[in-house]
Amino acid sequence: MAVEIRPLTDVDVEPVVALWEETGLTRPWNDPREDIRRARAVWPELLLVATDQDALVGTVMAGYDGHRGWLYYLATSPERRGEGVGRRLVEEAESRLLALGCPKVMLMVRAGNDAVLEFYDGIDYTRESTLLTGKRLIPDG
Template structure:
């Protein structure tokens, strides 16, 4: 089952991110994110167990998919695809015309996954500045 994140999911979500070698988003950052678009932070659950997570955000112009992760013991079961499809539906309901995401160049499996779902690589240059 896919549903919106609840605060009592946080420890399980952090464990999935850690197991999948993703950076764990601190509670303080999530509080700010959840104040804007809480319906775009999704978890996949099997009973009470969190098996996957995706963090989406929308700036009013573009949707972004961040921090997709699945428990390594539950990969290849369609959990990631189900999370992305649900998130896409929620973006559509908001009127979002385009979704962006970032894939590290060395992540060939990740790039294949996203391309299978219809996401196309773009030759953009990512620039970032920590504040």
């Protein structure tokens, strides 16, 4: 596989947003470009893209708050699924988090997304019984 994993650059932003839209990761209340801008302002080396020559084939956004790491926006081009791109992106994000001293990584999966839960089951993630609550501080859009 000729896939390279590297931090996102300016030229990647629009293809990344298009991939997130294609794979159903965006929501009207979250501006994906703002999510990218905010993530790059804090941990630019944790917003990763997978490319095959000039084609974007996957993404993952990681974060670390000093207590635990988080994964967001894991996406693989539909035509490249099953090739290990998602697994490699997660492994690279985990490696970068570990290098920062991160002891644990978490992620959120929308209810009913069984295929994604099965993917994470297959790479040794454990389903937690914790419920999440949230509050928007800055409205997007």
